[in-house]
Amino acid sequence: MAITYTWDINAMDAYPDHAGQTDVVFTVHWTLVGTDGTHAASVYGTVGVTYESGSPFTQYSALTKDEVTGWVINSLGEEKVTELETNVSNQISNLINPPVITPPLPWATS
Numbered sequence: 001m002a003i004t005y006t007w008d009i010n011a012m013d014a015y016p017d018h019a020g021q022t023d024v025v026f027t028v029h030w031t032l033v034g035t036d037g038t039h040a041a042s043v044y045g046t047v048g049v050t051y052e053s054g055s056p057f058t059q060y061s062a063l064t065k066d067e068v069t070g071w072v073i074n075s076l077g078e079e080k081v082t083e084l085e086t087n088v089s090n091q092i093s094n095l096i097n098p099p100v101i102t103p104p105l106p107w108a109t110s
Contacts, residue, residue, distance in 0.1 A: 003034045003089055007069045010044070014060060019053035023060035026050070030072045034088035041091030043084050047075040 011029040018024035031044040049071050051057065058067065073081055 003036050003085075003092060005085055005088065006033045006035075007031070007072065008033060009065055009068050009072070012060075012063075012068065019051060021051065021057050024051045024057075025060065025063070025068075028068055028072055028075075030069075032084050032088060034085065034092060036092055039092045039095045041088045041095065043087055047072050049075065 008031040009028060010031055012025045013027040013029075014023045014025045016022060018026075027046050027048055029044070029046050031042050033040060033042040076084070
């Protein structure tokens with residue numbers, strides 16, 4: 001079962017003015033989606049990001065999904081990303097082979 005993982009950026013919270021810059025992102029809301037082509041599952045969360053005065057700054061309107069996704073992945077770290085991918089993979093496995101089912105009552109009529 002090959003799973004393809006995709007990061008989505010759902011929203012970003014920003015300070016209108018901070019450290020001499022405008023629209024400075026401080027929280028990124030993300031979703032990690034996995035699909036095997038038939039089944040899909042996801043996890044979501046937020047990460048905090050910090051802008052240090054004098055550091056390189058990209059204007060909000062010039063930010064790209066790839067750049068912000070990089071912030072998320074770097075903030076989470078490799079171990080946490082692996083844990084999240086495993087979580088999504090397990091969800092997909094459970095969709096394929098449910099560990100618990102609720103069959104109809106044997107005396108119920110169709």
